[in-house]
Amino acid sequence: MSLASVTDTKLSRRSMLKGSAAAAGAFSFGFAIPFDEAQAQGAVPEINAWVVVQPDDKVVIRIARSEMGQGTLTGLAQLVAEELDCDWAKVTTEYPTPGQNLARNRVWGNFSTGGSRGIRESHEYVRKGGAAARMMLIQAAADGWKVPAAECSVAKGVITHKGSGRSIRYGEVAAAASKLQAPANVPLKDPKDWIIAGKPLKRLDTADKTTGKKVYGMDFTLPGMLNAAIKDCPVFGGKVKSFDAAKIKDMPGVKHVLPVGDSAIAVVADSWWRAKTALDALPITWDEGEHAKVSSESIAAWLKEGLDAPQAAVGNQNGDVKGAIANAARVIEQVYSYPFQNHACMEVMNATALYTPERCEVWTPTQNGEAALAATAEASGLPLAKCEAYKIDLGGGFGRRGAVHDWVRQVVAIAKQIPGTPVKLIWSREEDMLHGRFHPVTQCKLTGALDKDGNLTGLRMRISGQSIVAGIFPQNIQNGRDPVVFQGLNPPGPEASIGYTIPNLLIDHAMRNPHVPPGFWRGVNLNQNAIYLECFIDELAHAAGKDPLDFRRALMKDHPKHLAVLNAAAEKAGWGTKSPEGVYRGICHTMGFGSYVAAVAEVSVSAEGQLKVHRIVAATDPGHAVNPAQIERQVEGSFVYGLSAALYGECTVKDGRMVEENFDSYQVMRMEDMPAVETVIVPSGGFWGGVGEPTIAVAAPAVLNAIFAATGKRVRNLPLKNTDLRKA
Amino acid sequence: MAKLTINGKTIDVVVEDDTPLLWVIREQIGLTGTKYGCGVAQCGACTVHIDGVATRSCTMPVSAITAEQKIVTIEGLSPDGNHPIQKAWIEHDVPQCGFCQSGMIMAAAALLQANPKPSDADIAAEMTNICRCGTYNRVKAAIKDVAAGGQLGRG
Incomplete structure (x- = not known):
């Protein structure tokens, strides 16, 4: 079971339900368990930070960068799988969380996914992750056979001893390999010898995009979740002067009318459409500020x-x-x-947050999970260690969802006013167009x-x-x-x-x-x-x-x-x-x-x-x-x-x-x-x-x-x- | 209150009459494969079939639809993702971010049902959905593949 697979909504809901029975702060149980703790609890052990091999030979490759359509998830997995010499047909992927990265001294490096840097800046260390895992798996097999590792070879996740002709699958030696020391010297293949990388392979993440099963941030739900719509002052730098919440408080589904910072108002309702409908009916007077005449x-x-x-x-x-x-x-x-x-991503800005005085968690499509986590901590006023951000694949990024996490700050500001209640903020397309970067x-x-x-x-x-x-x-x-x-x-x-x-x-x-x-x-x-x-x-x-x-x-x-x-x-x-x-x-x-x-x-x-x-x-x-x-x-x-x-x-x-x-x-x-x-x-x-x-x-x-x-x-x-x- | 027939099931929903079908599908019925992109019938991310016709559900008030009308969403296009269009999408590795693709697939399926051998001009005229990642040429190639296979169309 992948504890970090936040896009697996079944798991998410299960974890959330489990958590909701306990104190609100335990909502995160299941998400926030670092991989090493997960291993202590009997989950499949990792070979190293990049590679988990399950007993049935399924290979889980950890991906630090965000997938937003550009195919980095597949490309990075190819680089790891190439050095791992596993069976590509058995490869799946998962995202470590930003919190896990911090807890493990940033073992997965930079999460930032912009500047076309996914592969060009991490190719070496992800390949070394795959190569080191291969060396450990071979060593484990060689130890079992009591032969030198140099006499063993591997193809498609099957290790063979040349002299005796014996062979064993990765899944059979993974547990032993996970206990070995990582090798100090990890040579990489010459790209001319690549058989998985460098090839025009199909993406790993297509099927669910053709059936509607793929869960984007906009589709994410938590039990008891409310929905928020927001309007920020249309003039950049302007503020809210006043608003008349009484005018909309009796509209269907409306739960809260909340200021967000000094420039925005959110309506929280049982459904997003009702929140948006009420927000459109809300009288707001803006202090448009010093830029109101700029053209x-x-x-x-x-x-x-x-x-x-x-x-x-x-x-x-x-x-x-x-x-x-x-x-x-x-x-x-x-x-x-x-x-x-405007970037005009097909999926408008959105995020879901759950705040309690002890912990703040955010689920959002982001090009930089660590920046989303930092924004969560800043906006919640809680230390980083008490926050977590879960990445969801993006419905387009194009730079909009990387450097600035304005929508994350907003959703946390909303969630902070309704502690213990999860809330999903979705911008209207109009809000997205007016408040781009x-x-x-x-x-x-x-x-x-x-x-x-x-x-x-x-x-x-x-x-x-x-x-x-x-x-x-x-x-x-x-x-x-x-x-x-x-x-x-x-x-x-x-x-x-x-x-x-x-x-x-x-x-x-x-x-x-x-x-x-x-x-x-x-x-x-x-x-x-x-x-x-x-x-x-x-x-x-x-x-x-x-x-x-x-x-x-x-x-x-x-x-x-x-x-x-x-x-x-x-x-x-x-x-x-x-x-x-x-x-x-x-x-x-x-x-x-x-x-x-x-x-x-x-x-x-x-x-x-x-x-x-x-x-x-x-x-x-x-x-x-x-x-x-x-x-x-x-x-x-x-x-x-x-x-x-x-x-x-x-x-x-x-x-x-x-x-x-x-x-x-x-x-x-x-x-x-x-x-x-x-x-x-x-x-x-x-x-x-x-x-x-x-x-x-x-x-x-x-x-x-x-x-x-x-x-x-x-x-x-x-x-x-x-x-x-x-x-x- | 409205009675809708979606993906073969008749469902009662409690909503305001002017609620767009899109949000009823997403929030009341819980089928999130149909996407919100613009809310003004421009982008097509919300495309569903109503009696076989590709329809932008974001501007369609739920009160305008009767229980007799058959609504099909991406989740109901095929039992297990094996509609010829879905198979062609996988074969051509069409989606990038994928957010617009439910709408693209629903538009393409309706197009081929009505016009099994569309010309390039027909495809361009009917496939007006927006994709920001830029999958248009793959979309077109997949549609033409299905058309060439002759698997869809008026029986």
């Missing part, structure tokens, strides 16, 4: 001023860009802009210097606008500089480096932070930076009268990995060959989250200005490809997320609040917009890059450059819905 226009004007401001933090610099511009045969200068966007808003002025032969001699990029880090981790801002703001533009190195050598270069950032809370939004700052750089490079190529691919190649001699994926995409797409009648191509590339990516888009634009994206060819070099089938899905999905942003994504600020409240005004891509996507995976080895995010960033520039090829129009302000693409 998208006022923010844009402020950012525009930053484009020429004297003070800015430098991200990348070489040579003398001023001189290059002064001495140029031609100078091209343009300004681009990128709007606020938005893609940062920026503008960028780019100045390019060309010599008489059309060679790029200098590039100046001034980014003006919002810093996510300043909004979320202000302690990481040093001397006014946000290092993350330069993603994709960094000097040569292993992360987010620019793929060009330009003799004179200056890239800097004038920070302007509006009152709208920013967030890490899948692709993060690579999204706008790739548009700014790659569309402007396209403009420069056009101005120089050169082919956009050739113009880039000339600047990429010292960037072989960037160049290789660019070439891979160009070759597969047939760059330079004739495209179908009326279809035009655009190309771009970037590097971020440890991986190199490139794309070619094929589009047509009708006389009425209707854009059709026909085909995308996308190349990616993530170093090692742990599951090519799932990488393909991440790449395809990246075009949905990236093109949704490019075509439609815009949250408009008016009177200090967001205007778009639902999918009718915040449109996203649907099937009719979806192009064919051909994915080229070119893992070059020697490094580990992410795959969930980098490709987002090439979606928009590839399409925008193709639109220019089709129409002669440069779209410099996103989203595209605001531009008339009819031929002039």
Whole structure:
């Protein structure tokens, strides 16, 4: 029995029922038992923190990162299973809880699941976990046979002694293996010898997603649970001035009307629909505060001023860009802009909490269980050791559910006012749209210097606008500089480096932070930076009268990995060959989250200005490809997320609040917009890059450059819905 | 008070007349496979069948439905997840986060029942559900596979 499998609702309910018979504080019984205690109670012992082998050979692999659709659960399990040499058909997974991680000196490392880091940052220690378990299982078999372990081999969880031909299953030696010392030296396989990792295996978590059995946070229930709906002041930074609970207290099902902090009101009822209905009827007067007059226009004007401001933090610099511009045969200068966007996860923010003065527990979809636990402790006022957060698989994350756990703080604040009663908070879609952590808003002025032969001699990029880090981790801002703001533009190195050598270069950032809370939004700052750089490079190529691919190649001699994926995409797409009648191509590339990516888009634009994206060819070099089938899905999905942003994504600020409240005004891509996507995976080895995010960033520039090829129009302000693409 | 026939069972529920069918299904009946995504019939996560027609249950007041009408949710699509669409979904490894997939599957099943050989344009026109992970091409491939197999449609 898996004591940590919080998504197993049968177990959850059983545990909860068991607990509810005792003191309220014992509600957690069954969830909070650390694995080692569980073993003392007679459960199947773990081989190590990562691997449990049951007597029937079922292998339970522990996964620290969160599954939100990206397939990390399957990929990480593949890496462990590869080194374990178990039977993949017998693999299941479970999440250790954040509390267990803390109690065991963070034996599972970082829980944070963002920045495409699940595999790239934990591949080594999870593989060592699998390899160490294999060595212990073999040692246990060898001890039993009284032969040297070196004479034994294993395949699919069956250990064989070469000399005698005897064999034994993992399940038969697991108990003995669990008592052995962990080996000190744990060599790993050469990836070229992989038989489970590196293969296009199917996901482990699909079946329940096709039958409705999968329990998401929104579906989670506890006995006696109440349901809460919430409204936070629509103007960011505003507060509740007053509310009239008497007006709704007699509405069906209403139990409580509760303030949540100083800015929000929750209605708690027997069902969520009744809570929401009563909340909609509740008279609330807001103190909208100092930002009530801010608009998208006022923010844009402020950012525009930053484009020429004297003070800015430098991200990348070489040579003398001023001189290059002064001495140029031609100078091209343009300004681009990128709007606020909401993550718009399909599953709105939600969490369930149970508070007693002795203990506080939260069940929630989160990209970072440990951050959810920390938020629980802070909001409850209880020490970490008296709190627990249980992760539930996410109905989309995209960065919204990682760094900031505002909804967790809210549900704990509600639960704290009704101790002993479990309560589930679900945001309405409108609340989710109004209170996102938005893609940062920026503008960028780019100045390019060309010599008489059309060679790029200098590039100046001034980014003006919002810093996510300043909004979320202000302690990481040093001397006014946000290092993350330069993603994709960094000097040569292993992360987010620019793929060009330009003799004179200056890239800097004038920070302007509006009152709208920013967030890490899948692709993060690579999204706008790739548009700014790659569309402007396209403009420069056009101005120089050169082919956009050739113009880039000339600047990429010292960037072989960037160049290789660019070439891979160009070759597969047939760059330079004739495209179908009326279809035009655009190309771009970037590097971020440890991986190199490139794309070619094929589009047509009708006389009425209707854009059709026909085909995308996308190349990616993530170093090692742990599951090519799932990488393909991440790449395809990246075009949905990236093109949704490019075509439609815009949250408009008016009177200090967001205007778009639902999918009718915040449109996203649907099937009719979806192009064919051909994915080229070119893992070059020697490094580990992410795959969930980098490709987002090439979606928009590839399409925008193709639109220019089709129409002669440069779209410099996103989203595209605001531009008339009819031929002039 | 309402009398509903869901997945072959007739059930009495005590709710306000204007309660959306979605929330009756989720909260009164306890079938949570049908999802809330938007509440304004935009995203399709709440799609169920009413007399075989794909219907967005989030904007359908429970009072508008009679006990004679047959409601089918994702839990009732097949006894053990073996509807041809569900099998094709597994074969194509369609879901990512999976949250929208109940609605996708219900929309696809209704589409093929009504139009066993849909063109790409038919699929795009009928499958207007939102998926933020971006499974559209896999959804389309799975639907086309089932259509090619000829297992669904008007008998």
